[in-house]
Ligand SMILES: [Zn+2]
């Protein structure tokens with residue numbers, strides 16, 4: 342530590358001075374400041390870090406601290422994640438064999454992520470092959486963002502060594518998985534990894550359902566989650582006209598829950614987990630995708646009540662409303678449920694005057710968040726915000 346004392350003091354002073362300047366910079370100066378933070382700061386420092394890591398690797402001195410590997414030492418002492426530590430070791434080892442790349446990183450000419458991609462390519466096809474095309478690869482790195490540059494690097498790998506590119510694709514395919522957890526605190530965790538082809542198929546299938554609606558308050562992540570569920574809903578053969586439902590969701594609920602009686606139990610999902618009464622009522626509203634089961638009295642009640650839209654009623658409803666009727670929303674028919682303005686549990690009829698097309702996010706806002714939707718005398722639709730605030734961030738009692 343003593344040996345690095347003076348340079349470290351100067352480095353810290355320079356970083357402090359830079360940080361103070363960035364805090365004050367505005368407009369164009371701030372934009373240029375951000376660029377220079379990486380070009381003159383982070384990237385050359387990563388290059389210096391790589392040089393140091395390489396020398397440390399060769400000396401084996403990390404063992405003096407009791408670490409079993411250089412990667413373990415980097416995680417421990419340099420506070421890196423396992424992936425970040427492995428990436429830096431790989432870069433350090435490959436950069437030695439790629440002098441042009443090392444120089445481009447040190448001068449801030451290409452970014453750290455570009456170099457990480459080149460290092461991985463060198464590990465796959467050998468540094469010698471990369472060296473032959475190093476100048477043109479770096480030229481691409483200068484003009485493309487890292488995401489685009491991966492494609493260039495992968496194409497290069499395929500040209501140089503189709504067999505190992507195939508082997509890599511097969512390894513990636515072997516690592517695919519998808520997992521859906523049991524519900525916990527009302528949330529089901531979903532995680533997984535797909536090979537490139539599977540990922541592309543899923544991405545393009547989700548895309549049409551991801552588009553924001555007018556005044557969309559949902560985050561990108563929330564839109565993604567909605568799109569995935571919508572995909573599942575369509576995938577299981579649900580017919581758009583709402584007639585002849587094929588239930589995908591089985592909810593067991595008591596009549597009290599359906600009627601919204603105080604003290605009623607929650608609805609139980611067929612696959613495990615519970616949903617609040619409001620959700621049970623929303624599904625009961627247009628049961629094209631759900632089947633409700635319960636006590637004998639409930640079965641009787643459900644059979645008696647015609648709450649599922651017949652094909653002809655659905656067609657008439659579609660002809661009248663043409664899309665979600667929530668003011669400002671234009672989600673098309675296949676996003677929409679038939680909502681009972683006076684809920685059928687309260688005696689509302691499954692007939693055109695008592696129905697409205699609502700897209701699923703808006704249908705949910707009406708049932709679970711307390712919004713009101715009504716048809717005015719001049720045949721317009723009016724939405725009113727909930728009188729009783731349903732807190733979005735608090736657990737319901
Ligand atoms: Zn409804």
Ligand SMILES: [Zn+2]
Nearest residue numbers: 665670700703
């Ligand atoms: Zn809508």
